[in-house]
Amino acid sequence: MLTITDARVVIDTNAEPVDCEILIDGNRIKAIKKDFLPGEKENVICARGQLILPGFIDVHAHILDPLIPASNFANASEMALRGGVTTILEMPTSKPTMCAAAVNEKVKRASKESIVDFAFHAGNMAAEYLGSVKELKGIVTGVKGFMCAPYALGIDELRQFIAESNRNGLLPMLHCEDEMTVQNETRKYLSLHNPEIYPLSRPAIAEKIAIENASSVVRENEHLHIVHVSSRAGVDALKTAKNRCKNISAEACPHHLILTADKMHTPKLKMNPPLRTADDCTALWSALNVGTIDFVATDHFYVDADEKERDIWSAPAGVPGLEALCPAMFTYGVKKMGISLFRFVQITSGMQARRFGLMHKGAIAPGMDADMLIVNTRDTKRFKSKFWSPYEGMDFSGYPETVILRGKVVYADGQVLEKPGYGKYLRP
Ligand SMILES: [Zn+2]
Incomplete structure (x- = not known):
C-alpha cells in the first residue's frame, strides 16, 4: 500500500483542488480521503500541498x-x-x-x-x-x-x-x-x-x-x-x-x-x-x-x-x-x-x-490506475531539454516533480527510476 499525503486533487467538477490523502493498492487507486487518517503509515509520499494531476x-x-x-x-x-x-x-x-x-x-x-x-x-x-x-x-x-x-x-x-x-x-x-x-x-x-x-x-x-x-x-x-x-x-x-x-x-x-x-x-x-x-x-x-x-x-x-x-x-x-x-x-x-x-x-x-476507451486511465478516482503527477505549480524555471525542444529557454512553471505509473514511482526529481519494459501494452 502506498499513501500520498498532503495532496491537492481536482475532484469532480470542483474548480478548486481539494486537500486529500490518496491510498494506492498495487496498480490501482483504492481510496481518496478528504479527512486525513491519523497514525503511522508505511510507504508514504508527502506531496507537500502540491497539485496532483492524472x-x-x-x-x-x-x-x-x-x-x-x-x-x-x-x-x-x-x-x-x-x-x-x-x-x-x-x-x-x-x-x-x-x-x-x-x-x-x-x-x-x-x-x-x-x-x-x-x-x-x-x-x-x-x-x-x-x-x-x-x-x-x-x-x-x-x-x-x-x-x-x-x-x-x-x-x-x-x-x-x-x-x-x-x-x-x-x-x-x-x-x-x-x-x-x-x-x-x-x-x-x-x-x-x-x-x-x-x-x-x-x-x-x-x-x-x-x-x-x-x-x-x-x-x-x-x-x-x-x-x-x-x-x-x-x-x-x-x-x-x-x-x-x-x-x-x-x-x-x-x-x-x-x-x-x-x-x-x-x-x-x-x-x-x-x-x-x-x-x-x-x-x-x-x-x-x-x-x-x-x-x-x-x-x-x-x-x-x-x-x-x-x-x-x-x-x-x-x-x-x-x-x-x-x-x-x-x-x-x-x-x-x-x-x-x-x-x-x-x-x-x-x-x-x-x-480512446482507456477505461482505467484519465482520472484520479477509486478503481482507476494509479497514474499521477505531483506538480510544482509555485516555482518558475527556464525550460532546458535533455534532448532538443522548440520550447528551449522558455520560462515555465508546473513541472511534474514526481510521476507515478500504476502505483510505482517511475520518475522523481529529474531522474527516471524504472527500466525500459515497465510500460504495458493497452490492448483496446
Ligand atoms: Zn502526426
Whole structure:
C-alpha cells in the first residue's frame, strides 16, 4: 500500500483542488480521503500541498519509424515522464502499419523499450488497405488518414475510410490540409529558401477546406477525429462540422497553441500544419476551453537536431513535444489563459481516455490506475531539454516533480527510476 499525503486533487467538477490523502493498492487507486487518517503509515509520499494531476495521455506521438531513426520508446518514455505523460498512443509515420503483423512488431519492440504505457494507431490509410481495416479491430486505437500528400485520400476513398473504420469500431483520425491548396501555394514559394516562407505555403484556408470536405462525407452517427487543428479558420470549420455531426472530435498541439510563425527563423520549427499567427493561438485556446477542441496532443516527432538543420523544403516536418507538455500547457493554459484546473485535467487526460476507451486511465478516482503527477505549480524555471525542444529557454512553471505509473514511482526529481519494459501494452 502506498499513501500520498498532503495532496491537492481536482475532484469532480470542483474548480478548486481539494486537500486529500490518496491510498494506492498495487496498480490501482483504492481510496481518496478528504479527512486525513491519523497514525503511522508505511510507504508514504508527502506531496507537500502540491497539485496532483492524472498522468497525461498523449494520443498522437510518432515514435517508431525508419524516418525517425533516433526515436524509440526508451527516449520517448524519458521525454514523456519529464513532460508528465504516462500513456502514449503511437502514430504511424512513413512505414505502413495497416495489418496485424505490423502492429504486433511494434508491440514487441515497445514492450522491451517503453517505461510508459502504450497503444498503437494504424495508418496511413490508402485505397489498397481498405480491405484490411477489419483485421485491425481489437489491436489498435485508431486509424490515421490524410487529405494531403504523400498519403492524400480522394473524397471517395475518404468516405470509404471513414465508413469502414466505423463499421469495425475503429476511430478514423484525419490530417486535414487540402492537397490542391497546398500544391498551389507551395509552387509560389519554392524558389525561396528562408524558413519564414514555409507557413505561407500551407495556409490556414487549406485546413478549413479540408475540414469542410471531410465533414461533408461523415454520416450522422459516424465518428471522426481531426488531428492537430491549427488555425482560427480551422476552428470555425470544426464548429460547423460538430454542429452537424455529434461524433466529431478534435485535438490541438502545444506548438500551435504557444509558438507563432513570425518566430520561425529556423527549419527546426517546421511541421505540418505549420505555425500560424497569435490570433490563431487565441482561437485555439478559446476552442480548447469551451470544448470545440476536445483535448491536447503533441504530434511528437523526434529526430536529431542536425537532421532538422537542412534546407526548409527538405528538412523533416515535426517537432518533439512530449518533454515540455505539462509545464508548457500549465504555464500557458492555466496561468496565462485562465483555464480551470477541472478543464485542464479533461484536456490533458480525461477526454483522451474517454475517446480512446482507456477505461482505467484519465482520472484520479477509486478503481482507476494509479497514474499521477505531483506538480510544482509555485516555482518558475527556464525550460532546458535533455534532448532538443522548440520550447528551449522558455520560462515555465508546473513541472511534474514526481510521476507515478500504476502505483510505482517511475520518475522523481529529474531522474527516471524504472527500466525500459515497465510500460504495458493497452490492448483496446
Ligand atoms: Zn502526426
